[in-house]
Amino acid sequence: MEISSAAAxxxxxxxxxxxxxxxxxxxxxxxxxxGNAFRLGEEExxxxxYPHNIEELSAMMKLxxxxxxxxxxxGAGTWLEMGNAIAQFHLIVSTAQMNRVLEYEPADLTCSVEAGVTLREFNLQAAEHNQFLPLDPFGDEKATIGATVATASYGPLRAGYGTPRDWLVGCRVVHADGTITTAGGKVVKNVAGYDLCKLYTGSFGTLVILAELYFKMRALPRADATQVFYADDAATLCS
Incomplete structure (x- = not known):
């Protein structure tokens, strides 16, 4: 979870x-x-x-x-303990203030969001159109969509809907020198070039900083229920 050059x-x-x-x-x-806010180690x-858009993020990384x-x-600073520990750093760049829904087309089942949007906030908006982004990362509701993709976090919904890699169709990212590049596109049927979105997903910020993310959506199920089975031993449950 670190972006830097190889120089001293x-x-x-x-x-x-x-x-x-x-x-x-x-x-x-x-x-x-x-205190403990955004703590990565023993630093006091x-x-x-806090950039507010991709242009500011690019300028900060260039500086x-x-x-x-x-x-x-x-992102929101809730998963900083994940990945390898960072031995030394000068700056934390948080995308938490990059929290706009850039585009949402319910008829096309697609959306474009900035990395700082939380999954809860976006799915509340999508629910008005009977849609949702079927991701369920672990942790609390402050976790951002950008962090969910960067850590490839998922929960029980994976069994039915897959992981963040299955729903991300495109993104705009910022590299260590401030360069902005785009991978994939805003539409589902986009097969041009290498699928760098899958490479960036789960890279923990070591390759790029995810700034804008493009997803395909899913219709909300008409019903949602949980079944619980009890038994005295595992063999009975599996029979």
Missing amino acids: VPHVTPEAVAQRLAEAFGADRVKQPH TRVIA AHEANWRVAPA
Whole structure:
């Protein structure tokens, strides 16, 4: 869960990183929380940048690349303990404020969302059209759609609907140097080139930062029920 160049890591204080970001993007885009918020290790304080769109995210990554800062991508900061521990970093870039539904076409069963939209928020909107995005990541309701894809998180719905890889049809991403690229498309039938969406899904932010995500949707089931079976031993349950 880390994006950085292979060059030597410079020594720079969190205060210096925060000041440079505030000068470039405004003080409202930068925070230095204490305590356990966005904690990745034993650091006392950490710098978090909050871009509000893909262009700002690109500019922040370009600045970090030029300064040779190590960057840790994040969403709402709820799954930072997943993946390999990050030994050293200068900046956490959170997509939590990139939380717009860019396009939603119920008739086409497709949608485009920014990475910071939560699954709960979007499915509440989709339910008005009797549709939903059939993902059920573990954790609490603050988890973002971007983090769900980046960690390839899924739950019991996988047995009936598959995983995030099965529903993501396209995305726009930001690379370590700030370059913006697109993979896949906004329509279901898109077979041009390599399917990089499947590569990015589950990459834990080590390849790119997911900024905008394009999904196919599913109609809500008419009924939803859970069956529970009891037995004294496993053999009886399997018979």
